[in-house]
Amino acid sequence: MEWNDRPAPGPDRPLRRCRRRTALAQAGATIGDLDHETQAFGLAVPMGVVSQTGITGLTLGGGLGRLRRRYGLSSDNLLHADVVTADGRLVTAGPEDHADLLWALRGGGGNFGVVTSLTYRAHPIGPEVFFAVVLHPLSDASGALRFFRQWQATAPEEVSAIGVLWHAPSVDEIPAEYHGSPVALYLAMHCGSPADGESPASSATCRTRRWTSSPASTTRPRRPRARSTSGSSEEP
Ligand SMILES: Cc1cc2nc3c(=O)[nH]c(=O)nc-3n(C[C@H](O)[C@H](O)[C@H](O)COP(=O)(O)OP(=O)(O)OC[C@H]3O[C@@H](n4cnc5c(N)ncnc54)[C@H](O)[C@@H]3O)c2cc1C
Structure with missing residues (x-):
């Protein structure tokens, strides 16, 4: 894994530090590997929820x-990919060269060659984020999921949740x-500041309490390290 965070070169901006916020990872890395390196810079690349998954x-x-x-x-944030094509050539697919191959790789699976490395756009996240868990007995699942x-339709876009x-x-x-x-569960993360996250998460938990008189548990919202943008293998 390499990190690319050097100032952009150019005589027109000699003093201004311009961070490019890109991360270059080799194809065998897991989400946990990528999170570990990017969080050292207060950044994260959008990935899945289980740290052991291959990127x-x-x-x-x-x-x-x-x-x-x-x-x-994740595919929306893929900027370049090094690919060995079926005829044995190593090419870099990006907006400038082989743009059609980059387009195909973003969702087309392993059909277009063997990818050896990927460059992503990274975003400022953490180091703490707000995470809420709401739990209902399965007998309440119909209303809970409704x-x-x-709630999801009106939640700010910083909130990503699953039920x-x-x-x-x-x-x-x-x-x-x-x-x-x-049980029926909601898991919700707010990727802005923890203070901003408290409001939508609280609204979910409070309104849920009003909606049903007997949720099995409404756990206290917690603040894991932002590394848990990927989570652990304990999560669904
Ligand atoms: C526990 C678990 C949790 C998951 N959570 C999520 C989640 O939160 N979000 C989500 O979107 N998905 C999730 N998934 C699904 C996951 O995205 C796929 O299983 C994905 O294929 C895992 O990537 P991998 O590199 O480990 O795949 P592998 O099993 O190694 O490969 C799967 C396919 O990907 C292609 N491929 C892999 N490596 C290359 C390469 N170097 N070059 C070209 N093609 C390649 C090939 O077509 C291959 O057949 C999860 C899977 C598991 C097992």
């Missing part, structure tokens, strides 16, 4: 994660009596 298959297939509503899919859909039907994992944030039980 290349994910990017070539699109790549949905916790930054998607604000910054798009509420979730309405899932799942068996509650055995983690400290969830009451022990629900461990292993079927």
Whole structure:
């Protein structure tokens, strides 16, 4: 993995530091590898939610994660890719050269050659972000998911959330009596400042409390390190 954060060259701006905010990663990297390097600079590339996932298959297939509503899919943030084509040539696909190949790679999967490295646009994220978890018993799932859909339609674009039907994992944030039980869950992350994130997350949890008198648990919103834009293998 290499980091490209040098001032842009040019005699017209000798004193102005212009950060290009791009990250170059080799194709075998995982999301966790990329997060680890970019967070050292207070930046993140939109990726998926499980840190052990490989970045290349994910990017070539699109790549949905916790930054998607604000910054798009992983493939939207792919600027260049080094590719070995079927006839054995190594080419760099980007806006200047092989632009059609870059277009095809952004969602076209592994059909166009073997990708050896990828350059992404990175964004200022963290180091802390606001993350909320809301849990309902499965018997309330219909109304809970209906509420979730309405709340999502008005939430700011910094909020990316998922609603899932799942068996509650055995983690400290969830009451022990629900461990292993079927539940409806929302997981929501706000990628702006934690203070800005508190408001939409609170509105989700408070309105949910009003909507149903007996949610199994409305966990306190927490503030993980921004590295959890990818999350852990515990998450759905
Ligand atoms: C636990 C888990 C969580 C996931 N979470 C998310 C998520 O949050 N968001 C999301 O969008 N997706 C998610 N996915 C799906 C994930 O995006 C795909 O499984 C993706 O293919 C993983 O990338 P990989 O490089 O590990 O793939 P691999 O299994 O190694 O490859 C899959 C396909 O990608 C292509 N490919 C891989 N490497 C190259 C290369 N170097 N050159 C050319 N083609 C290549 C090939 O077509 C290959 O068949 C998840 C998957 C798992 C297993």
